[in-house]
Amino acid sequence: xxxxxxxxxxxxxxxxxxxxxxxxxxxxxxxxxxxxxxxxxxxxxxxxxxxxxxxxxxxxxxxxxxxxxxxxxxxxxxxxxxxxxxxxxxxxxxxxxxxxxxxxxxxxxxxxxxxxxxxxxxxxxxxxxxxxxxxxxxxxxxxxxxxxxxxxxxxxxxxxxxxxxxxxxxxxxxxxxxxxxxxxxxxxxxxxxxxxxxxxxxxxxxxxxxxxxxxxxxxxxxxxxxxxxxxxxxxxxxxxxxxxxxxxxxxxxxxxxxxxxxxxxxxxxxxxxxxxxxx
Amino acid sequence: xxxxxxxxxxxxxxxxxxxxxxxxxxxxxxxxxxxxxxxxxxxxxxxxxxxxxxxxxxxxxxxxxxxxxxxxxxxxxxxxxxxxxxxxxxxxxxxxxxxxxxxxxxxxxxxxxxxxxxxxxxxx
Numbered sequence: 001x002x003x004x005x006x007x008x009x010x011x012x013x014x015x016x017x018x019x020x021x022x023x024x025x026x027x028x029x030x031x032x033x034x035x036x037x038x039x040x041x042x043x044x045x046x047x048x049x050x051x052x053x054x055x056x057x058x059x060x061x062x063x064x065x066x067x068x069x070x071x072x073x074x075x076x077x078x079x080x081x082x083x084x085x086x087x088x089x090x091x092x093x094x095x096x097x098x099x100x101x102x103x104x105x106x107x108x109x110x111x112x113x114x115x116x117x118x119x120x121x122x123x124x125x126x127x128x129x130x131x132x133x134x135x136x137x138x139x140x141x142x143x144x145x146x147x148x149x150x151x152x153x154x155x156x157x158x159x160x161x162x163x164x165x166x167x168x169x170x171x172x173x174x175x176x177x178x179x180x181x182x183x184x185x186x187x188x189x190x191x192x193x194x195x196x197x198x199x200x201x202x203x204x205x206x207x208x209x210x211x212x213x214x215x216x217x218x219x220x221x222x223x224x225x226x227x228x229x230x231x232x233x234x235x236x237x238x239x240x241x242x243x244x245x246x247x248x249x250x251x252x253x254x255x256x257x258x259x260x261x262x263x264x265x266x267x268x269x270x271x272x273x274x275x276x277x278x279x
Numbered sequence: 280x281x282x283x284x285x286x287x288x289x290x291x292x293x294x295x296x297x298x299x300x301x302x303x304x305x306x307x308x309x310x311x312x313x314x315x316x317x318x319x320x321x322x323x324x325x326x327x328x329x330x331x332x333x334x335x336x337x338x339x340x341x342x343x344x345x346x347x348x349x350x351x352x353x354x355x356x357x358x359x360x361x362x363x364x365x366x367x368x369x370x371x372x373x374x375x376x377x378x379x380x381x382x383x384x385x386x387x388x389x390x391x392x393x394x395x396x397x398x399x400x401x402x403x
Contacts, residue, residue, distance in 0.1 A: 144366040157382040165384030169361030173354055184385075229357045235282040 008052045010073075015098045017069070017077070018091060024099065025073035025100035026066035030058030033132065033279060034108035036100065037065045040138075041087075041202055042152075042163055042195025043186045044072025050264030056272065060279050061109075063273060066099050068092075070194045083153070083231035084198030085197035089206045092119050093126070100130070109278055114257060115202045117233065119221070121241075125211055132276045134269075135223045138257055140233035141241050142207035149203065160188035163195045170257035172229035175266075179217040183261040191208070212244045223274045224249040229256035280347065281307050281314040283394055284323045290393045295321035298386045303379040305340040309347055314381060321386070337376035346370045353396045 007029040015024050027045055029052045038046045045065035052063050068076040070085055075185055096119065100108060109132050112120045117139035124134050151162055167187040171180050187195065215222065226238040228251055235251040242249035252270050259267035284291075297319030307314040313329035315336060342350070342365055349359035358364050365371035373380065380387055 111296075147363060151377075151381045156378070162381055162384050165388060166363065168385055169363045169388060172357075173360050229360060231358055231361070231367045234358075 006053055007058065008049075012073075013102060015095075017094050018096045020077045020079075020227050022069045022077050022095075022098075023075040024066055024069065026064060026099070027052060027277050028062060028064040030060075030062045032060045032062055034103075034105040035061040035109045035275075036096070036108050037063065037260075038096070038110065038112030038119065039065070039068070039071070040116065041189045041198030042071075042116035043183075043258075044068075044074075044190075045263040046072065046186055047183065047258060050260060050268070051271075053217070054268065057268075057275060061275065064105075064108075068095060070191060070197070076191075082153060082222070083193050085193055087115070087198045087201040087205075089119070089122055089201060092201055092206070093122060096123070097127070097130075101168055107132040109135065109136065113137035113260060114233065115198055115206070117181045117224075118198070118202060118206050118208075121208055121212065121215065121260065122206070124215045124220055124222055125208075133221045133223065135225070135274060136238075137259055138226050138233040138238075139224050139241055140237035141244075142209070142213050143237075145203050145231065149196050149199050152196040152199070154155045159190065159192050159195075163190055164188040166195075167258070170232055171228065171262040172254055172256040174229075174254045175256065175263040179262050179264065183258050186261075204259050212241060215245045216246055217247055221278070222247060223278075225252055225259070225274070226250070227252045227255035227257060227265065229254075229261045232257055257273050280310065280312070280344070281316070281394065282328065284316055284324050284390065285326045287322065288393075291323065291390065294386055294393070297321065297389075298383050301379060301383050301386070303338075304336040305375075305379070306334060306336045307347075308339055308341040309344040310341065311344060318385075321372070323390070336342055336375070338373065338377050338380050339382075340371065340373060342371040351394050355395075362391065 008027050010027045011265045012025050015022050039045050039047045048065045070076045115138040120136045121136040164184045164187045169185045224238050224242050226235045239247045254266050255263045284332050302319050304317045315327045315334050317325045358368055
């Protein structure tokens with residue numbers, strides 16, 4: 001039987017993050033400009049499979065996706081215990097910079113979704129010189145809690161069931177069911193308390209107020225794209241962000257909070273022009 | 280509006296596999312009208328339309344009739360496509376003991392979505 005082999009290769013490496021050794025898993029494909037992709041809270045790098053398989057993108061870009069510590073095939077840091085995981089802004093930035101330095105990537109493009117779409121704003125504020133461009137998917141400057149995130153980690157509720165249920169609703173009803181199911185499945189496979197721990201960054205520590213005004217688009221170009229069905233980071237909130245920075249945002253039709261995995265075909269129509277511009 | 284939940288079509292039968300240990304009663308409120316839904320082993324066994332004198336239920340989902348109608352469209356618009364989206368817009372309220380709801384969140388989302396006319400093909 002002939003199999004359809006994909007161009008993706010997987011790797012493990014030890015990276016020092018805030019003085020602690022972390023065993024990180026990453027996947028990559030393609031050659032050219034490094035494009036580091038950041039997955040959403042409570043999920044992992046599998047969300048970017050479509051990009052890692054897209055021949056057009058792989059001709060110009062080296063697409064690299066790592067699983068954050070605690071996520072996917074990356075291990076929790078040494079001496080971890082269940083229930084104490086909280087992603088802070090500083091820790092998230094350290095993870096990204098350690099990964100980029102470890103792979104000796106020079107001026108990569110970084111694209112992040114959701115929490116990744118938030119952290120690229122922090123990168124733009126503090127380290128614009130390090131990046132060729134930054135792409136925010138589902139970016140918002142802040143998010144006030146609209147449901148009790150304690151439900152995401154309770155011993156009397158199956159974490160996979162509730163995290164999957166939360167993620168499912170964030171997708172567009174028009175996205176293909178098989179892609180929605182797989183996107184939800186990634187959430188169902190997350191470890192206890194990890195999604196909740198990520199949301200500490202998304203809903204509290206990583207909120208940005210007036211600091212957004214410090215972003216200088218001339219130092220590092222920023223692109224913002226948001227799916228219309230996202231009620232977590234809404235297009236309206238991305239527009240406020242874009243207006244403050246002084247750039248245009250793109251509202252993506254027929255997708256929700258996970259454009260790259262819930263409806264890659266639709267998403268790529270919006271991403272190609274951005275990547276063409278950057279290259 | 281919600282009486283059809285008791286009809287055992289293929290979608291709802293398949294949903295019961297996600298909630299085999301779920302036995303609960305919950306109220307759906309459109310503010311003007313209330314519907315008391317009883318679930319046994321993941322199957323809706325009865326739906327009663329109010330008014331009620333002393334209804335007994337575990338949790339309640341409340342939104343205006345207009346918001347429920349938007350939610351029940353074949354392809355709902357952004358912000359009306361999910362009960363948490365309604366919560367986010369502050370047009371829905373969850374009350375009571377939410378454990379059955381949150382521990383079977385996807386089940387309840389799909390159960391309610393099964394009332395959408397053309398949702399048949401795109402949902403499980």
